[in-house]
Amino acid sequence: MEALNCEEVSVREVNAVLRRLARGDEARLTHPGGRHNLAVGLATPVSVTIEGNGGYFVGGLCGASDGTGPDIVVHGFVGWSVGENLMGGSIRVCGSASESVGSSARGGLVSVEGHASLRAGISLKGGTLAIAGDAGAMTGFMAQAGTILIGGDAGHGLGDSIYEAVIYVGGSIASFGADAREEELTDDDVLEVKRLVACTGFDHIDPNRVRRVASARQLYHFTTDHHALY
Amino acid sequence: MPGDLLGGPPPEMVNASFPPEVIDRVHHLADTGQYPIRGLGARRHVPSFDDLVFLTASISRYPLEGYRERCDTRTLLGGRHGAAPLELDIPVTIAGMSFGALSASAKEALGMAATAVGTSTTTGDGGMTPEERKASAKLVYQVLPSRYGFDPADLRQADAIEIVVGQGAKPGGGGLLLGQKVDPRVAAMRTLPPGIDQRSASRHPDWVGPDDLRIKIEELREATEWRVPVYVKVGATRVGHDVKLAVAAGADVVVVDGMQGGTAATQDVFIEHAGIPTLPAVRQAAEALAEIGMGRDVQLIVSGGIRSGADVAKALALGADAVSIGVAALLALGCNRSSVMDSGSNALDVGADYSALGTAPGRCSHCHTGRCPVGITTQDPVLERRLHVEGAAQGVANYLRAITMELTALARACGKSDVHHLEPEDLVALTVEAAAMARVPLAGTTWIPG
Numbered sequence: 001m002e003a004l005n006c007e008e009v010s011v012r013e014v015n016a017v018l019r020r021l022a023r024g025d026e027a028r029l030t031h032p033g034g035r036h037n038l039a040v041g042l043a044t045p046v047s048v049t050i051e052g053n054g055g056y057f058v059g060g061l062c063g064a065s066d067g068t069g070p071d072i073v074v075h076g077f078v079g080w081s082v083g084e085n086l087m088g089g090s091i092r093v094c095g096s097a098s099e100s101v102g103s104s105a106r107g108g109l110v111s112v113e114g115h116a117s118l119r120a121g122i123s124l125k126g127g128t129l130a131i132a133g134d135a136g137a138m139t140g141f142m143a144q145a146g147t148i149l150i151g152g153d154a155g156h157g158l159g160d161s162i163y164e165a166v167i168y169v170g171g172s173i174a175s176f177g178a179d180a181r182e183e184e185l186t187d188d189d190v191l192e193v194k195r196l197v198a199c200t201g202f203d204h205i206d207p208n209r210v211r212r213v214a215s216a217r218q219l220y221h222f223t224t225d226h227h228a229l230y
Numbered sequence: 231m232p233g234d235l236l237g238g239p240p241p242e243m244v245n246a247s248f249p250p251e252v253i254d255r256v257h258h259l260a261d262t263g264q265y266p267i268r269g270l271g272a273r274r275h276v277p278s279f280d281d282l283v284f285l286t287a288s289i290s291r292y293p294l295e296g297y298r299e300r301c302d303t304r305t306l307l308g309g310r311h312g313a314a315p316l317e318l319d320i321p322v323t324i325a326g327m328s329f330g331a332l333s334a335s336a337k338e339a340l341g342m343a344a345t346a347v348g349t350s351t352t353t354g355d356g357g358m359t360p361e362e363r364k365a366s367a368k369l370v371y372q373v374l375p376s377r378y379g380f381d382p383a384d385l386r387q388a389d390a391i392e393i394v395v396g397q398g399a400k401p402g403g404g405g406l407l408l409g410q411k412v413d414p415r416v417a418a419m420r421t422l423p424p425g426i427d428q429r430s431a432s433r434h435p436d437w438v439g440p441d442d443l444r445i446k447i448e449e450l451r452e453a454t455e456w457r458v459p460v461y462v463k464v465g466a467t468r469v470g471h472d473v474k475l476a477v478a479a480g481a482d483v484v485v486v487d488g489m490q491g492g493t494a495a496t497q498d499v500f501i502e503h504a505g506i507p508t509l510p511a512v513r514q515a516a517e518a519l520a521e522i523g524m525g526r527d528v529q530l531i532v533s534g535g536i537r538s539g540a541d542v543a544k545a546l547a548l549g550a551d552a553v554s555i556g557v558a559a560l561l562a563l564g565c566n567r568s569s570v571m572d573s574g575s576n577a578l579d580v581g582a583d584y585s586a587l588g589t590a591p592g593r594c595s596h597c598h599t600g601r602c603p604v605g606i607t608t609q610d611p612v613l614e615r616r617l618h619v620e621g622a623a624q625g626v627a628n629y630l631r632a633i634t635m636e637l638t639a640l641a642r643a644c645g646k647s648d649v650h651h652l653e654p655e656d657l658v659a660l661t662v663e664a665a666a667m668a669r670v671p672l673a674g675t676t677w678i679p680g
Contacts, residue, residue, distance in 0.1 A: 015452045036445045041382060041453030056445045057436070061382040061453040081436035085380055103435040104377040106421070123377060123435040125421040142431060144421045164423060220426040221409060224263045 002027040011037050018070075021046040034079065042070045045089060053095070055079040059110075063088030067107045083110040086127050099136070102129040105146065111200045118155070121148040124165050132202045138177065140167045140213070149196050151205045159213045163220075167213040168193050170205045179219040183212045266498035267406060269597025269607065270557055271399055271490045271535060276507040278490070278535060279544040281664030282657045283673065286643040294642035301638040302648040305552050307529045308390060308459020308482035311451070315459060315482075316368055316390050318552070319348025320634045321649060322542055324626075325487075325533050325554035326372045326392065326463075328354030330407050330416040331494030331597065332560075333614040334361050335622075336606045339563055341365030342619070343626030347634075352392060352554070355405050355430055357419050358384040370461065373450065375404060375431040378420035382453055390483075391450050392461040393443070395434075395472075398491030398508070398534040400500040401465025405430035408495060410600040413609040443479040461485050466511035466534065467504075473518040473530075483529045485554065486515045490535025492557035494607055495598035508534035508545075510667035513654075516549020517669075525549075539636020546637075547652035548668060562629035563622045564604045566594050570616040580604065580616070 002021065004014050006029055018027055018039055026047040032038055036055035039048045042062045050058070053076035060081060063069025069089020074082075077095035086105040093101075096114030103119070105127025115133035124143035131148075137155035140148050143165035153171035160177020167180075168189065176182070185208075193207035219226055244250070259265065287293035294301060309315035324344050329337050331354065338361040344351040350368035357379020363369060371388030373380065385391065396402060407416070407428040417424040437446045447460050462476040463485035476484050488508025493501065512532045519525045532545045533554035545553050557565075564570065568584075568591035569577040580591075583603035587596045597607035605617035641649045644656045658673040659665035665672040666679040 011448075012452065012456070016455070019455070037449045037452050040449050041386075043382065056442070057449045060436075060449050061385065064383060065381060080442065084436040085377060085382065087382060100436050104380065106381075119435070123431065125377070142435075161429075163426075220423070222264075222267075222427045224265070 003030070004028070005030050006033060006035055006038070007031040011035055014038060015040055015042075018042055018046070018048060019044075032076070036079065039070065039072050042089075044070065046070045048072045050074045050076065052076045053078065054082070056081055057084055058082045058093075059086065059091040060084040062086055062091075063108050065107070069108055077114070082112075083108070083127075086110060096133070097131075101131070102127055105129070109199070111202075113202075115152065121146070121165070121167075124148065128196065130196055130200045130202060132200070132204070134171070137174070140165060140180070141177065143167075147192065147196070149193060149200075149202070149205070149210075151202050159215070161219065162213075162215045164215065168196075168210040169213060170210050173211065173213070176213065179216050180213055181216045183214050185210065185212045267408070267495055267598050268498055268501070268595045269492065269494050270501075270595040271492040272501050274502050276489065277509050277661065277663045277667055278507060279509060279541045281509070281661045282544050282659055282668060282670065284543070284547075284640055284644060284656055285658055286640070286656075287645045291645045293645050294647060296639055296642050299642065300647060301642050302650075303634055303638060305650070307531070307552060308461065310459075310482040310527050311456065311480065313451075313457055313459045313482065316350055316370075318350060318368070320630065321546060321550075321552040321637075322536075322630055322634060323349050323370075323531065323552055323554045324351040324559050325491075325556040326352035326354045326370070326394065327556055327560075328356040328378075328405070328407075328494065329359050329362065330354075330356035330378075330411060330420065330609070331405075331607060333602075333605060333608055333617065334359055334415075335614050335617045335619050336560075336563060337362045338365045339617065339619045339622040340559060340626060341369070342623035343559075343562075343630065344368065346623065346627040347630045349630065350389065355407075356416060357381065358387070359419075363387060372463075375434045376420075377435065378422075378430070385450070386454060388454070388458060390459045390461060391454065392463050392485065393446065393450070393481075394463045395476075396463070396465030396467070396487070397493065398465045398487030398489050398505055399493035400496040401467045401487075401489075401505045402432060403496060403500050403504070404432035405493070406495040406497075406598070408598050408600065411598075411607075411609050416609055440475040440479050443476070447480040459483055461531070463487060465489075465491075465504075466506045466508065469506070469511050469514040470518040470521075473515045474522055477519070477522060477524050477528050481528065483531060484515065484519075485531040485533065486511050487554075488512075488532070488534025491533055492560075507667070508532060508536075509548075509664060512545050512548045512550050513667065513669050519549070539633040539638075540640060542633060542637045543640040543649070543652055544657065546649055547656050548654055548670075551650065558629070559626055560606055562626040563606055564617065564625065565602075565606050566592050567604055568592075570604050571618055571621065578616075 067088040086108040090109040101120040102110040104123040111130040118136035120139040124146040134152035140159040144163040156174040157177035159180030305318040305321040307316040345367040352370040459482040461483040462481040489505035529551040532550040580603040602608040
């Protein structure tokens with residue numbers, strides 16, 4: 001176990017140490033103090049625990065295109081864009097997360113035990129995002145592929161301009177965004193939500209009672225007939 | 231009748247607000263309900279580098295011998311934060327153009343040409359292809375708002391990183407890739423359904439504003455172990471502010487793209503009516519760097535309508551460290567040629583294919599259709615085969631060498647042993663507008679308007 005006190009070493013030194021870890025190694029970061037860019041760019045499957053709050057981009061640019069990557073746990077809150085462009089592995093936020101959780105993530109799992117702020121899962125490209133609590137406005141904005149599970153309520157503009165990603169919501173939906181609509185929950189959807197509940201432990205979510213939100217696919221081709229829809 | 235008294239009715243005047251071409255445009259919108267989308271850059275006349283001339287050597291300055299005395303073109307980009315700077319043999323780089331907008335063969339040819347002359351090329355809004363990485367000795371990896379195909383493994387292979395905030399052809403707007411170009415390979419790289427009209431984001435998904443940008447740049451440096459420079463590219467609008475903010479955020483290199491810059495597809499209204507010309511943009515950018523004391527530490531790359539060695543020389547004289555070319559590189563590849571070489575090295579006339587698009591060689595800007603007659607801006611395998619990669623690369627390399635020699639010819643005539651020694655004092659303007667924008671005197675006067 002590698003132990004690093006973030007008050008004693010720079011972020012650059014922290015990440016350099018984490019990059020040198022071998023597959024299966026573990027590291028523990030203490031006193032993160034909301035520092036940005038912790039555990040960024042890690043390609044190797046290692047375990048990193050952050051004992052406190054992280055800033056922007058925690059776990060950003062991690063993982064590889066084969067879906068492997070580090071497993072990162074944050075025992076605290078995080079700032080913007082945790083797990084941005086994640087390729088593989090997992091990030092667990094034990095508190096709440098600020099804006100753009102898992103933005104552009106192409107693989108892996110980002111799970112948030114608390115709430116997530118605006119634009120969670122924006123531009124999602126195949127990754128999985130699970131939020132135990134509420135999600136802010138414009139969640140799933142322009143999400144292209146992947147899955148977003150929201151245990152609580154979803155804010156306004158849910159799934160705005162969504163492509164092929166799918167959103168499941170356990171609570172209420174303030175409003176749908178452009179081209180997003182509620183669809184009938186299928187058996188496959190229930191199985192997928194069960195799988196997510198099992199792997200995240202968010203067992204307050206009833207897989208049979210979530211609402212499925214996906215694209216109506218009406219805005220996939222340009223036409224001025226849609227001028228008022230955006 | 232008054233008209234009869236004057237010898238007949240007055241001649242019919244063209245309405246200045248509604249000339250025939252405007253009437254045609256209104257009719258087109260009424261008939262189709264579609265606004266024009268097209269490729270390449272602004273067609274309207276704007277003040278440009280053509281409005282400047284050099285005050286070459288005479289008695290008060292002495293020239294260097296052309297083809298005899300050395301004039302250095304070596305260019306270093308981005309060493310401010312301890313990264314390995316990009317060392318280029320010439321101050322002309324190839325701008326970011328996406329695989330998707332361009333064929334994989336065209337991207338490969340651009341990489342080969344850049345490598346042959348010792349300069350860099352740049353990825354685009356579709357990720358990095360293996361062919362492009364292999365062909366390009368120095369490759370700049372773009373971080374665009376869409377993040378299509380963005381892969382940290384590719385990032386680690388890059389020689390520099392360019393965060394694209396905006397583009398001269400469409401500052402404030404995202405890119406378009408119409409469905410006919412979203413073939414299965416392009417769709418897979420971009421994680422999109424094949425055949426859809428793709429709308430790229432205009433804003434980054436994970437940060438907004440200059441304070442966030444500083445953290446984003448640091449993230450990219452951490453992910454690349456601080457090895458490579460980070461550029462920030464902006465479309466030329468509020469240039470002075472944007473340059474200062476980019477530098478404050480930590481950019482090693484700032485790229486400013488003027489309104490003449492090209493695109494593979496965007497709304498015509500963007501191309502013609504957004505942003506400022508390259509001429510004032512370069513001067514504003516250089517002055518902004520000087521004002522914050524970063525003129526020597528942060529390099530400036532200027533793009534947007536660069537066509538000749540004269541354009542390069544003028545951009546450098548006004549404060550750029552290098553230029554980027556896009557449209558000119560495509561033309562050198564064979565864009566807008568009337569014929570291509572077939573597999574037997576015979577010229578194949580493709581005029582009919584231009585006609586089918588409603589255009590002609592020398593006038594085509596139908597990149598958005600995916601039906602490029604010369605195989606450059608297409609994903610159609612039959613059309614793509616019309617581009618012979620090695621021959622096209624040779625054309626671009628020839629072009630780059632030729633404009634570099636034009637550049638050094640002018641620099642030597644100004645008495646400079648290094649093209650980067652060109653300065654505003656070497657220039658005068660032929661029009662009041664150009665003098666005001668470039669902040670050099672009107673020719674024959676000492677007057678700088680404004």
